[in-house]
Amino acid sequence: MSAHRNYINGAWVESAAAPIVDRNPSDIDDVVGSYAAADAAQTRRAIEAARAAFPAWSRSSIQERADLLDAVGGRILARAQEIGRLLAREEGKTLKEAVGETMRAGHVFKFHAGQALRITGELVDSPRKGVSVTVQREPLGVIGIITPWNFPIAIPAWKIAPALAYANCVVFKPASLVPGCAHALAELLADCGCPPGVFNLVVGSGREVGDAIVNAPEVDAISFTGSVETGRALAARAVAGMKKIQLEMGGKNPLIVLDDADLDNAVECAVQGAFYSTGQRCTATSRVIVTPGIYGRFRHALLARTTALVVGDALDETTQIGPAVDAAQLKTDLDYIAVGQKEGARLVAGGERQPAPKNGFYIQPTVFEDVHNQMRIAREEIFGPVVSLLRARDYDEALATANDTPFGLSGGICTTSLRHADHFRRNAQVGLAMINAPTAGVDYHVPFGGVKGSSYGSREQGAYAVEFYTRVKTVYTNANIAG
Numbered sequence: 267m268s269a270h271r272n273y274i275n276g277a278w279v280e281s282a283a284a285p286i287v288d289r290n291p292s293d294i295d296d297v298v299g300s301y302a303a304a305d306a307a308q309t310r311r312a313i314e315a316a317r318a319a320f321p322a323w324s325r326s327s328i329q330e331r332a333d334l335l336d337a338v339g340g341r342i343l344a345r346a347q348e349i350g351r352l353l354a355r356e357e358g359k360t361l362k363e364a365v366g367e368t369m370r371a372g373h374v375f376k377f378h379a380g381q382a383l384r385i386t387g388e389l390v391d392s393p394r395k396g397v398s399v400t401v402q403r404e405p406l407g408v409i410g411i412i413t414p415w416n417f418p419i420a421i422p423a424w425k426i427a428p429a430l431a432y433a434n435c436v437v438f439k440p441a442s443l444v445p446g447c448a449h450a451l452a453e454l455l456a457d458c459g460c461p462p463g464v465f466n467l468v469v470g471s472g473r474e475v476g477d478a479i480v481n482a483p484e485v486d487a488i489s490f491t492g493s494v495e496t497g498r499a500l501a502a503r504a505v506a507g508m509k510k511i512q513l514e515m516g517g518k519n520p521l522i523v524l525d526d527a528d529l530d531n532a533v534e535c536a537v538q539g540a541f542y543s544t545g546q547r548c549t550a551t552s553r554v555i556v557t558p559g560i561y562g563r564f565r566h567a568l569l570a571r572t573t574a575l576v577v578g579d580a581l582d583e584t585t586q587i588g589p590a591v592d593a594a595q596l597k598t599d600l601d602y603i604a605v606g607q608k609e610g611a612r613l614v615a616g617g618e619r620q621p622a623p624k625n626g627f628y629i630q631p632t633v634f635e636d637v638h639n640q641m642r643i644a645r646e647e648i649f650g651p652v653v654s655l656l657r658a659r660d661y662d663e664a665l666a667t668a669n670d671t672p673f674g675l676s677g678g679i680c681t682t683s684l685r686h687a688d689h690f691r692r693n694a695q696v697g698l699a700m701i702n703a704p705t706a707g708v709d710y711h712v713p714f715g716g717v718k719g720s721s722y723g724s725r726e727q728g729a730y731a732v733e734f735y736t737r738v739k740t741v742y743t744n745a746n747i748a749g
């Protein structure tokens with residue numbers, strides 16, 4: 267028996283399979299909870315329930331949907347400390363970051379409550395006399411939502427809220443490492459009166475539950491955030507089934523630091539972007555590209571800040587950097603550190619697993635220098651607190667290096683030159699360009715997404731979410747009729 271069950275067709279459902287045991291990465295002896303693992307048959311039931319709920323939900327009033335999302339957003343905000351604590355305990359980001367993420371999820375629901383009221387179309391004249399054309403938006407149907415572990419409540423929120431706002435039904439599969447926040451969200455939706463079948467939670471493995479969602483003909487669209495590898499594999503199958511798809515994947519985000527940068531701010535941007543949330547953000551800074559006039563001062567200040575960072579238990583108020591999320595991610599981080607050394611990069615800070623304070627997956631914030639952009643540590647996403655310092659002759663070389671990557675999610679520049687900031691804004695091959703701001707840390711009311719290998723499909727978040735979660739119908743009305 268698991269203490270926490272899946273939510274299918276308005277009921278909490280037990281599973282015969284072995285439960286998923288959610289452990290605290292700051293202290294693996296601390297069990298957060300046990301969660302029923304859905305199987306393929308239960309996933310199918312969730313999809314069928316969503317399908318069956320869709321006709322009525324697609325005709326629900328905008329007020330009904332706005333009220334539901336507003337109520338969920340309000341409850342999340344009211345319980346931000348408690349849910350944030352759960353988040354920090356299961357994912358390992360610090361309590362401050364976790365409460366901040368939870369608040370953001372609440373704001374996302376509130377924002378989309380408003381958006382439900384703002385669904386508009388267009389009325390267009392026709393070249394034909396007496397004929398008018400209406401362009402209107404309609405829901406897609408059933409949306410499969412598949413999310414990663416690094417933002418256990420914000421990412422589900424920014425997919426589920428617009429899906430429901432635009433009158434779609436949802437089958438939600440969170441990452442198995444973070445079922446707690448997903449369960450809390452499902453409870454809130456249920457408590458706030460979400461009709462049966464409109465929202466379903468199926469916790470389980472990608473191979474079983476994820477595959478069942480991606481392969482189901484009754485699922486009309488998939489919104490996925492996760493690794494490049496999984497995203498690409500999933501996209502091919504979704505397209506074969508003619509589903510609409512949206513992918514948010516990795517990054518290898520550059521931060522350019524020019525000679526004329528404000529030094530303190532540049533160091534803050536690098537430290538914040540590279541190490542906060544333990545570097546486990548797709549927008550994390552992983553390459554800092556520095557011009558010669560500031561290199562020495564920047565390096566010195568960066569190393570001083572990095573080595574002073576407090577790594578520890580996510581729930582301890584003094585902690586600045588929590589642990590890696592699990593043993594596998596910790597191993598990936600350490601393996602990449604070994605790769606960097608083998609490739610000839612110079613390790614100048616960190617690089618080691620940290621044994622204290624508890625039995626957790628702690629790793630030191632790590633800086634490499636003498637990195638060139640063709641090294642694996644400069645090309646592949648590590649997803650840990652590891653940053654590479656690269657040198658560039660001037661702005662032009664820095665920009666060329668920044669853009670020389672298969673990814674294109676976020677990119678930043680620290681400069682006081684309006685000319686360079688403006689050139690960067692226009693020419694950085696990214697979806698998110700940051701000027702004197704860290705590459706990570708985005709607002710909830712504006713679009714989010716990347717270019718090149720980072721993203722596929724239309725943008726998430728803000729008003730732009732309407733593009734993915736609706737389709738357009740063009741209606742011709744001929745008034746030239748008798749009677």
Ligand code: ADP
Nearest residue numbers: 413414415440441471472473476477492493496
């Ligand atoms: P991460 O480990 O960074 O979360 P993954 O791409 O491994 O990235 O996982 C992202 C999400 O995709 C998770 O919810 C995972 O369970 C799910 N997933 C993994 N494999 C598949 C698959 N074959 N089909 C559908 N979903 C999958």
